[in-house]
Amino acid sequence: MELNENENGTSALEKATGVLHSEADLEEKDEALHSIEEExxxxxxxxxxxxxxxxxxxxxxxxxxxxxxxxxxxxxxxxxxxxxxxxxxxxxxxxxxxxxxxxxxxxxxxxxxxxxxxxxxxxxxxxxxxxxxxxxxxxxxxxxxxxxxxxxxxxxxxxxxxxxxxxxxxxxxxxxxxxxxxxxxxxxxxxxxxxxxxxxxQSIYFELKELDRKKNLELKNELIVKAEKLLSNDSLRDAIKELNELHHEFKHLGPVPKEEKEAVWQRFKVASDAIYAKRDEFVKHLQAELHVNLEKKLKIAEEVLSFATFNTDRIKEWNQKTQEILALQKQWELIGGIPRAKAKDVNKKFWNAFKAFFHAKNVFFKKLDEERDANLKIKQDLLAKAIQLKESSDWDKAANELKGLQQRWKDVGPVPEKVREKIFKEFKEACDFFFEQKRGQQQKADTEQTDNLKQKEAICQALEDAATNGTATQALLVDLQAKFAAAGFVPRNAMNSIRDRHSEAVEKFVGAIPGLSEQEKAQLSLQTQLSELKNDPFADKKLQQKEQNIRKKIGKVENDVALWKNNLEFFARSKNADSLRDEVNQKIKSAEEELSELKKQLKLIRSM
Known part of the structure; x- marks a missing residue:
């Protein structure tokens, strides 16, 4: 073994190429490289x-x-x-x-x-x-x-x-x-x-030693060839891992011939340096790419910031903004990795704004759902009332109430989409049912009122004929008046004309009754008018108005009588006043008779 050791027990080859000291170190080194190659x-x-x-x-x-x-x-x-x-x-x-x-x-x-x-x-x-x-x-x-x-x-x-x-x-x-x-x-x-x-x-084994060194040389050359081939490996991570294994084998092989030692070492170092140079170039290129990606993501993160404070009360605007931010998210996801040192801050900036937008959107739609649920409850109450009124035969009252319900329905805001059509259909059906029934009843009433008008016109004609041909009597008047009252309502557009014709016919009829004084005719005419008022829906108001008119006349006659009596005192001191006095006394007498008649009429009205 001729591979030199440094003072820490680590070979020069290990120091130059990053050879590891333990399996745990290898795991961590492998994991670090994995984090570079695979995002x-x-x-x-x-x-x-x-x-x-x-x-x-x-x-x-x-x-x-x-x-x-x-x-x-x-x-x-x-x-x-x-x-x-x-x-x-x-x-x-x-x-x-x-x-x-x-x-x-x-x-x-x-x-x-x-x-x-x-x-x-x-x-x-x-x-x-x-x-x-x-x-x-x-x-x-x-x-x-x-x-x-x-x-x-x-x-x-x-x-x-x-x-x-x-x-x-x-x-x-x-x-x-x-x-x-x-x-x-x-x-x-x-x-x-x-x-x-x-x-x-073991000098006696020198030849064996030389043979062993040559064998070690062959083995180390084989390792060098393997190291040189790693340069063409597509997976840089696998290449680094295998190179570390080759370093381990190289370290444990025995010495080589001294004259080959430096050449072998240099060749192995060159192969190793080429792999690490490739790694350095990859990392350099990756860092440049990561920096470009960082700039792109920073730009998108800035755009998304404005969404964090977005707020509106319009659903359409929320949906439009949602499409915009999702488009930005798609762009964000298409961009590759960024430097790990910047990743946390940039990601936090983007996702905080992203989440803030959707949180605000969720709050808006939650509130909208609550309002729609409240509106649904109101419309359910209106529907229940409409269903109660649909069978009513109190046509005018029920119609007014239903019209009020319809107006309130319009004023209430939208309800949840899933029940919107259903509840509106039920409400409309209830209203339509009532008004269809009412129209049917109205058509029937219109026919009856037309018949009533014909009956009343015939009665007016009978009154007019009796007044003309001299057959007018009080008994006939009572009979015709009873028939007129029993005839019922007439169409609204004919009410005034038939009333006026009837009043005129009664006046002519009363005036044609033989044997009655003017006061009796007036009394009978008044009784007839009052009798008509009994069936008038506005009878109280009309009686009150008639009473006020009579009171005004009574007041005027009383004032006239008082004035004339006062004037008689002046006539008493005047010569040749007899003729004037007689004229005034006659006025007073006529006024008192009129006053008596008016008071009878007032008494008659009060008795109604």
Whole structure:
């Protein structure tokens, strides 16, 4: 063995090419290269559930080092989400009237799963490290035993098979795995001392030694060829891993002829340097690409920031903005990886704004759903009332109430989409049913009112004929009036004309009744008018108005009488006033008779 060792027990070849000291180091080195070649998922975008499920998969991972490294990366992300949920739970607890000292947060099934799997991952890693440590200690013990056997072999009497025995011990030494870096220096120093001592003491085996060195040269040349071929390997990660294995074999092969030593070393170093140069070039190119990707993602992250504060009360605008931000998300996902040192901050910037937008959107639609649910309850109440009114026969009252319900229905906002058509259809059917029934009833009433109009016109004609041909009597008037009242309602557009014709006909009829004084005719005319008012829907108002008119006339006549009586006193002191006095007395007498008649009419109205 002529490969030089430095003072730390590490060969110059190891130092130049990154040869590793332990299997754990190899796992970590392999994992570091893997992170360069294969972009890991962006764990910052994972939900709490996804992170918990990821730990479950990591717990099954055979590579304990890789699983534990991933756990280190995702645990702060999970803790951040869990802490946020705990804070929100505490806010709700306090908002509901709880005391801060009474608050206790137990977490959910994801928290328990995450913690359990995290412990399992750490336990597997610690177990793996203990096994590695135990293996290194065991390797140390084995190598110390082999060193002792080498000493015994060298201290013993010379034997023809001593060379083969020493070679076997060297083979066993090579087969033993790595030891801890601490005792490695002493082990390698003792090993090389014994090897040198063996070859120095075995000059009789010089030719065999030279043959062995030539054999070692052949083997090392084979390793060099393999190293040179690695340059064409498409997978840089696999090439680095295999190169480390070649370094390990190269290190444990025996010495080569001295004249070949430097050339062999240089050739192997050149092959190794080419692989690492390729790696460096790949990393350099990757870093440039990652930087370009970083600039692209920073630009998109800036665009998404404006969405974090977006707010509107229009559904259409929310949907439009959603399409825009999803388009940006698609662009974001198409961009490759970015430098790991910047990834967390950039991803946080993008996803915080992204989540803030959708949180605001969810709040808006939740509030909208609550309003629509409230509107649905109102419309359900309106529907129930419409269904109650649809069978009503109180046409005018029910029609007014239904029209009011229809107006309130229009004023109420939208309801959930899934029931919108159904509830409107039911409400419309209830309203349509009532108004169809009402129209049918109205058509029937219109026919009856037309018949009533014809009857009343015939009665008016009978009154007019009796007044003309001299057959008018009080008994006939009473009979015709009763028939007129019993005839019922007439069409609205004929009400005024038939009423006026009837009043005029009655006046003519009363005026044509023989044997009645003017006062009796007036009295009879008034009684007839009052009788008509009994069936008038506005009878109270009309009676009140008629009473006021009579009272005004009474007041005027009384004032006139008082004035005339006062004037009589002046006539008493005047000569030749007899004729004037008689004229005034006659006016007073006529007025008092009129006053008496008016008071009778007033009394008659009050009796109605």
């Amino acid at each position: 890991k998922p962006d764990y910052s975008t994972f939900s709490k559930k996804q992170l918990a499920e990821l730990t479950k998969e990591l717990a099954k991972e055979n590579n304990a080092i890789k699983a534990e490294l991933t756990l280190r990366e995702i645990k702060p992300l999970y803790d951040e989400i869990a802490e946020k949920e705990k804070t929100e739970a505490k806010k709700r607890f306090l908002a509901e009237g709880g005391l801060a000292d009474d608050f206790e947060y137990r977490g959910d099934e994801f928290d328990m799963a995450f913690d359990a799997n995290a412990r399992l991952i750490r336990d597997k890693k610690h177990q793996y490290m203990r096994q590695q440590e135990e293996q290194r200690n065991e390797n140390l013990r084995k190598k110390e035993e082999l060193l002792e056997k080498m000493r015994e072999l060298l201290d013993g009497a010379g034997a023809s098979n001593q060379y083969e025995a020493f070679q076997e011990l060297q083979k066993q030494w090579k087969a033993v795995g790595q030891v801890a870096p601490g005792p490695a220096k002493t082990l390698w120093a003792n090993y090389h001392a014994l090897v040198d001592r063996f070859y120095d003491n």
